[in-house]
Amino acid sequence: MRSKISAMRNREQIHSPLQRRFLLTGKALYKHAPFYLLLVPAVTYFIIWHYAPMYGVTIAFKDYKISLGIMNSPWIGLQNFRDLFNAYAFENVMKNTVIISFYRLVFGFPAPIIFALFLNEIRLKFFKRTVQTISYLPHFISWVILSGIVIELLSPTTGPVNAVLQAFGVKPIYFMVNKGMFRSILIISGIWAEIGWSSIIYFSAVANVDVEQYEAASIDGANRLQAMWHLTLPSIMPVISITLLLKMAGILEAGFDQIFNMQNDMVRDVSDILDTYVYRTGLVNIRYSFATAVGLFKNLIGLVALLITNFVIKRVSDEQNQML
16 A cells, blocks of 8 residues: 555656646546537637638738738838828827717617616516517618618608607708717617617526515515615626626727718718728728728727726726625
8 A cells, every 4th residue: 555655656756747737637638528529610710710810910010912912011010000190080080989989888888788677677578578679670780771761760851850840840950961960870879779689688697686685675675776776786797897898898999880871971070980981091092001000009999998997897896895
């Protein structure tokens, strides 16, 4: 028995900590091999379509020519970024992007949360499911069609909105060419299109809240609004934190599809964002390097916003845990 124990100790001494770690990892891989094989298609997909194309980011630092290819195109360093920052329209485009993105975050992010919380309080299952189904539909419709619906609804001649206003003696309003209203139209129509689909994850989180907690809150005298605020909302806060992190990663994504289809020359000053600017100057004018530089700039801003948000959420969570 002692000889076996001494032999085992000698084996442990032979292997360094790094070697032992590799051995343990190999045993774990062998033990759970079927589960790791299930990950192969997903990992392969991300490697081919998400990691391999990252090599193309190098054209942001080159004067890319299709005939020369990525490797042989001349290296120009940060010139594309200088062209972006020195562009005449950059200041206005950046301001519009930040403003619209900020409005989407302030008004668009809480909308599905509020929608899920209040719809969860409805006890008529048929009505609840009907509202959910109707709210999902716009997500599956292209913005080419949705923008046409919005334009027709707000038309000064045939739109029902102006028809109602005229019935009350108000003159027709040209909504789609009004600079003061266009951003609000973007935000409201964006919420309408995505509120149902975005609320699915919150419905799932609310469904996982223990029913006994609601019964205990009711016994303590809490009404439904108080239970929603003090019980349901804190219970789904981890899910809200995760979705906020994902939202912050694309903080400068102001909605190209929507704006491109609803934009016109009369409101370009207040609606031209980085994506539409890149489309015109980078893709229409075949300046691929410039378009890549702008995309890299946006991703860098999103990364910084993501790290800051993650730090703040983690700090707040730690303070709340210490208070508890």
